[in-house]
Amino acid sequence: xxxxxxxxxxxxxxxxxxxxxxxxxxxxxxxxxxxxxxxxxxxxxxxxxxxxxxxxxxxxxxxxxxxxxxxxxxxxxxxxxxxxxxxxxxxxxxx
Amino acid sequence: xxxxxxxxxxxxxxxxxxxxxxxxxxxxxxxxxxxxxxxxxxxxxxxxxxxxxxxxxxxxxxxxxxxxxxxxxxxxxxxxxxxxxxxxxxxxxxxxxxxxxxxxxxxxxxxxxxxxxxxxxxxxxxxxxxxxxxxxxxxxxxxxxxxxxxxxxxxxxxxxxxxxxxxxxxxxxxxxxxxxxxxxxxxxxxxxxxxxxxxxxxxxxxxxxxxxxxxxxxxxxxxxxxxxxxxxxxxxxxxxxxxxxxxxxxxxxxxxxxxxxxxxxxxxxxxxxxxxxxxxxxxxxxxxxxxxxxxxxxxxxxxxxxxxxxxxxxxxxxxxxxxxxxxxxxxxxxxxxxxxxxxxxxxxxxxxxxxxxxxxxxxxxxxxxxxxxxxxxxxxxxxxxxxxxxxxxxxxxxxxxxxxxxxxxxxxxxxxxxxxxxxxxxxxxxxxxxxxxxxxxxxxxxxxxxxxxxxxxxxxxxxxxxxxxxxxxxxxxxxxxxxxxxxxxxxxxxxxxxxxxxxxxxxxxxxxxxxxxxxxxxxxxxxxxxxxxxxxxxxxxxxxxxxxxxxxxxxxxxxxxxxxxxxxxxxxxxxxxxxxxxxxxxxxxxxxx
Numbered sequence: 001x002x003x004x005x006x007x008x009x010x011x012x013x014x015x016x017x018x019x020x021x022x023x024x025x026x027x028x029x030x031x032x033x034x035x036x037x038x039x040x041x042x043x044x045x046x047x048x049x050x051x052x053x054x055x056x057x058x059x060x061x062x063x064x065x066x067x068x069x070x071x072x073x074x075x076x077x078x079x080x081x082x083x084x085x086x087x088x089x090x091x092x093x094x095x
Numbered sequence: 096x097x098x099x100x101x102x103x104x105x106x107x108x109x110x111x112x113x114x115x116x117x118x119x120x121x122x123x124x125x126x127x128x129x130x131x132x133x134x135x136x137x138x139x140x141x142x143x144x145x146x147x148x149x150x151x152x153x154x155x156x157x158x159x160x161x162x163x164x165x166x167x168x169x170x171x172x173x174x175x176x177x178x179x180x181x182x183x184x185x186x187x188x189x190x191x192x193x194x195x196x197x198x199x200x201x202x203x204x205x206x207x208x209x210x211x212x213x214x215x216x217x218x219x220x221x222x223x224x225x226x227x228x229x230x231x232x233x234x235x236x237x238x239x240x241x242x243x244x245x246x247x248x249x250x251x252x253x254x255x256x257x258x259x260x261x262x263x264x265x266x267x268x269x270x271x272x273x274x275x276x277x278x279x280x281x282x283x284x285x286x287x288x289x290x291x292x293x294x295x296x297x298x299x300x301x302x303x304x305x306x307x308x309x310x311x312x313x314x315x316x317x318x319x320x321x322x323x324x325x326x327x328x329x330x331x332x333x334x335x336x337x338x339x340x341x342x343x344x345x346x347x348x349x350x351x352x353x354x355x356x357x358x359x360x361x362x363x364x365x366x367x368x369x370x371x372x373x374x375x376x377x378x379x380x381x382x383x384x385x386x387x388x389x390x391x392x393x394x395x396x397x398x399x400x401x402x403x404x405x406x407x408x409x410x411x412x413x414x415x416x417x418x419x420x421x422x423x424x425x426x427x428x429x430x431x432x433x434x435x436x437x438x439x440x441x442x443x444x445x446x447x448x449x450x451x452x453x454x455x456x457x458x459x460x461x462x463x464x465x466x467x468x469x470x471x472x473x474x475x476x477x478x479x480x481x482x483x484x485x486x487x488x489x490x491x492x493x494x495x496x497x498x499x500x501x502x503x504x505x506x507x508x509x510x511x512x513x514x515x516x517x518x519x520x521x522x523x524x525x526x527x528x529x530x531x532x533x534x535x536x537x538x539x540x541x542x543x544x545x546x547x548x549x550x551x552x553x554x555x556x557x558x559x560x561x562x563x564x565x566x567x568x569x570x571x572x573x574x575x576x577x578x579x580x581x582x583x584x585x586x587x588x589x590x591x592x593x594x595x596x597x598x599x600x601x602x603x604x605x606x607x608x609x610x611x612x613x614x615x616x617x618x619x620x621x622x623x624x625x626x627x628x629x630x631x632x633x634x635x636x637x638x639x640x641x642x643x644x645x646x647x648x649x650x651x652x653x654x655x656x657x658x659x660x661x662x663x664x665x666x667x668x669x670x671x672x673x674x675x676x677x678x679x680x681x682x683x684x685x686x687x688x
Contacts, residue, residue, distance in 0.1 A: 038173045055306025056315025057333040064169035065391040069176045076183045080373035092680040
C-alpha cells in the first residue's frame with residue numbers, strides 16, 4: 001500500500017488543509033458549471049433558451065446533444081491543469 | 096462478392112488483428128494486466144478505457160433509442176459522458192493515491208470492515224450481471240444479422256463466442272488490443288455517419304450536419320425531420336414530451352453510475368501518477384466523445400431516411416408498395432432484417448402498400464379512416480437494429496456494412512468479456528478466497544472463477560432472450576444499481592469521515608431499495624410478467640425504474656450520515672488514511688495485496 005504516514009505529517013498539516021480547501025473550491029465551481037450546462041441548459045432551462053435558434057431548433061437542444069459533452073471535456077482538462085498547478089503551489093506534487 | 100462474405104471477411108480480419116496483437120504483445124514482458132497501465136501514455140490509456148467503456152449499449156443501441164424518441168433520449172448522451180466529470184474530479188486522483196487495485200479493496204480498507212468489502216463486492220456483482228444482460232441483447236442482434244439467422248440463434252452463438260473470448264482472457268488485458276478495438280469501433284461508427292451526413296447535408300462532420308441544412312429541401316435538417324414525423328402523427332423530434340423530473344433523475348443516475356462502475360474506475364488505479372489519473376479521464380472522454388457527438392446525428396438522419404423510404408412520394412403522397420419492397424434493391428435491408436425477427440411489416444388492409452404512421456394519434460386515425468388504412472403496417476422495428484441497419488438503409492457500399500458489423504461485435508464482445516472477467520475474479524478472489532475459504536488452492540480459485548463465468552453467461556443469455564428492455568435500457572439499470580451502492584460509498588470515503596457502520600448501512604439500503612424498485616417494475620430477477628408496476632405508470636410519481644438509481648444514491652448518503660452520526664467517530668489511523676488520500680505527495684506504485 002502507498003505510505004500514508006511516512007511524510008512529516010505535522011509540518012505539512014497546515015498547508016495540506018489549505019490545499020484541500022482550495023481543491024474543494026475548484027471542484028465546486030467546476031460542478032456548478034457541469035450542472036448548469038447539462039441539467040440547466042440541456043433540460044430545465046431549455047424553455048428560457050427557446051428564443052435562441054440554431055440549425056432548425058433551439059440552443060437547449062444543442063446543449064443536450066452536443067454542447068454539454070464539449071463543456072464536460074473542457075472541465076476535465078481545466079481541472080487537471082489547475083490541480084497540477086495547485087500541487088506545485090502547495091508543494092504537494094509527486095516526486 | 097455478396098454481403099454475407101464481405102461481413103465474414105471484415106469480422107474475421109478484425110478478430111485476427113486482435114488476436115495477432117495479443118500474441119505479439121504477450122511476447123514482451125508487459126503482458127500482465129495490472130502492469131499494463133504502467134508506462135503507457137495517458138492518450139493510449141484513454142483509448143483503451145474508451146474501448147472498455149463503450150459497449151453494445153453505446154454502439155448498437157443508443158442511436159436507435161434517440162432516433163425513435165428524439166430529444167427526450169438526450170439523457171443517454173449527457174448521462175454517459177457527464178459521469179466522467181464526476182470520475183475525474185471526485186474519485187480518480189484519490190483512488191490512484193490510495194494505491195490498490197480494486198474498488199472493493201478501497202471500501203474494505205477505508206471503512207476498516209470486511210463486511211463493507213463484502214457488501215461492495217455484492218453490489219458490483221449485481222450491477223455487472225445486469226450490465227452483461229444488456230450486452231447479450233446487443234450480441235444477439237449483431238450475430239443474428241451478421242450470420243443471417245434468428246435473434247435467438249444469434250444470441251446462443253454469441254454467448255459461446257463471448258465465453259471463449261473471456262476464457263482466452265489474457266487478450267482482454269492487453270492495452271494495445273483494446274486500442275485496436277477502439278480504432279475498429281470508432282471507424283465503424285463514424286465512417287457511415289460521415290457518408291450519410293454528406294448525402295443529406297453536404298457537411299462531412301455529422302455533429303455539424305445535424306444542425307445544418309437538408310439539401311434536398313433547403314430547410315434545416317431538424318426542422319424537416321420535425322415536420323415529416325409530425326405529419327405522420329409522431330411526436331416532434333426536437334420537442335420535449337416526457338416528464339422533466341424523471342429526465343433529470345435519469346441523467347443523474349447514468350452520471351453517478353458511470354463513476355461507480357468498477358471496470359472503468361479500475362483503469363485509473365494503475366496509471367503511473369496522480370496527475371496522470373486526472374489527464375487520463377480527460378483523454379478517455381475525448382475518445383468517447385467522438386462517438387457520442389456523432390450518435391445524435393446518426394439517430395436523426397436514420398429517422399429521416401427511414402421515414403422517406405416508407406413515404407417515397409412525401410408524407411402526404413402514396414406509401415411505398417409491397418412490390419417495391421420486394422424488388423427494389425434499396426429495400427433489401429428489410430428482407431435481411433426480417434430473418435432476425437427484429438423487423439416486421441404486414442399489409443393489413445391489403446392495398447399493396449405499407450403505411451408507416453402513428454395509429455394512436457387522433458389526427459392520423461381520421462386520415463386512416465378516410466383512406467381505408469387499418470393501423471400502422473410497420474409492425475415491428477426493434478430499436479437495437481437501427482445502427483447496424485443504418486448503412487444498408489442509406490445504400491452505402493458493401494465494405495461499410497461489413498465494417499459496421501465488425502465494429503458492433505468489437506463493442507459488444509470487449510465489454511461483455513471484460514465484465515465476465517470482473518465477475519469471475521470478484522467471486523473467486525474477493526468472495527471465496529477473501530471471505531468464505533481463505534485457504535483455497537490456486538487451482539480451486541481458478542476453477543471457481545471459470546464456474547462463476549459460466550454461470551454468469553448462462554444467466555445473462557437466458558435473461559437476454561427476454562430482456563428487460565433494449566440493450567441500452569438494460570445497461571441503464573446496471574448504472575442505477577452502481578449509482579445507488581458504490582458511488583456514494585467511494586465519495587464519502589474520500590470527502591467525509593463517515594464510519595464503517597454508516598457506510599455498510601448506506602450501501603445496503605441504497606442497493607436493496609433500488610433492486611426492489613427495479614424488480615417491481617421489470618419483474619423479479621427480470622423474469623417476464625412477475626412485475627407489479629410498469630414504467631409507463633410507475634410506483635412513485637413519475638420516477639421510472641431506470642431513473643431510480645439517483646434516488647437510491649440519495650437514500651444511501653442519508654442513511655450513511657445518520658448512522659455514522661449515531662455511532663461515533665472513525666479511528667485515528669483511518670483519519671490519517673483519509674488525509675493522506677487527499678494529497679498527491681508520496682503516491683507510490685499501485686500494489687497488489
